[in-house]
Amino acid sequence: MTDIDYAAFRRLDLNLLVAFDALIAETSVSRAAGRLCIGQPAMSHALARLRELFGDDILFREGAAMRPTPRALALAGPIRQVLDDIQQVARGAQPFDPAEAEGRVRIALNDPLEALLLPGLVARLRAQAPRLTLSVLPVPASRQLEQLDAGAVSLLVGHHPQVREVHSQLPLYESGFSCVFNPALIEVPPKPDLAALARLPHIHTTYAGEPPGVVDRVFKAHGLTRQVVARSAMPLSIPFVLKRSPLVAILPDMLARMFAAHTDLRFEPLPVAGLSLPISLVSHRRERSDPLIEFVARRLVESVEEWVAASGA
Template structure:
């Protein structure tokens, strides 16, 4: 890649390139001066400097009017696209219109949030951003932050208790915990208390294979580990959200995880009622 010779650029007044474009467009010193909102003497001085810089007349009189030289036309044709590009860049960002966006958006979600958010999100995008294609990667909070750190996704949605300064977070809401179980296999009533729940084996979702669930961590922080809490009661740690719900519906264990609303297709699975 060629480097820019900044020292050489310092010897050139880049405003002269704007003046050259105006002179070629207007074919008149007075007309170019009006375009640049400067006086005619200043425009004449710019023309003199251009002639010295390029070694060319730039404009010459022919049949009672001024005409650009061939060299001036050639240089102006090369310069104009760059001037237009610079003008567009310095005007600021255009107003974002999701309807006109055509691109792929990579996001990261946990499996439980996929079932909760994606159906309504996709339906919303069909109307308001039809050209936006979602690419979703599943993973736990740590994995999602890794994907963000390496630029593999642009957005991550999950439970992040503590974010480093490298990330910008926004609270979307609070989600309570839900206890899902099969009443035919697990001896719990409609409104079991903490003692009854802790007496049963548990199922929870994990991407790292950890048997210590967020529910266990919450109980540990609440200092219930003596008489009431006997330590992690995890019987099954499973990656798939559907798998954990099916296991809770068919096995003698309770599923303790954040209570996310389910899409109709997921809500019909065993153990989700």
């Protein structure tokens, strides 16, 4: 075991590491200050001291937003690990009691999964851990693993094929795909095959976490090409488009069922080989012994199971 350099620790304010963690998580001096319940001038002073300590800008301005530097991102994981270890030592002194647990857990969900899972998750947490605060952060799918590594979020739910050894992944649900349409505007045959769908006009969206072109790759494998006449930036706009236009959309079953349940749209499942989307719960292994994170993760799993059972998927 390495000897502790006590003199060096006397010169280091460990509260700066807490400030660093908040700054990286929030990428905003004012939001980080609010998170730590201190004034913005105090947080600005902490950022200045961190810049001096590490010889790095830590955060830099990019347009209207602040972004962490590469050096800050490299430091984020180890610093979060240190803070987690200290927190575990403090929590380990007494058994975990959800009813008394305090803190904030940050998770990343794309919009459709948030709409499906958040109601059940919040209800469970309010009933079992009323002092706990849950935050769903709007992190693009392409940056979710990066934010998990940096400690900005503790849990991800979605499609994440790029997980590494430092991550823990629990498969939750394998979503097939369905064709969604407005039967008042366009005729779709029952149990349509890909050839029939290729003759219809489509609206396409990139689902958060979906491998680019997964639907079109399946069509191409069958020697077909879709007629994509419109593209949407977000899945939740699709039902509003289909309500007014004679188009079809090929969406994950979880989305298709949600849209059909709340609109006059219909969906036809597409049992095509290769057309599926595995959904998993992902966490960082450094938090595997954190009872608070484990508690929320279990409630997330229960919410998924509840939704799958209710939807008949």
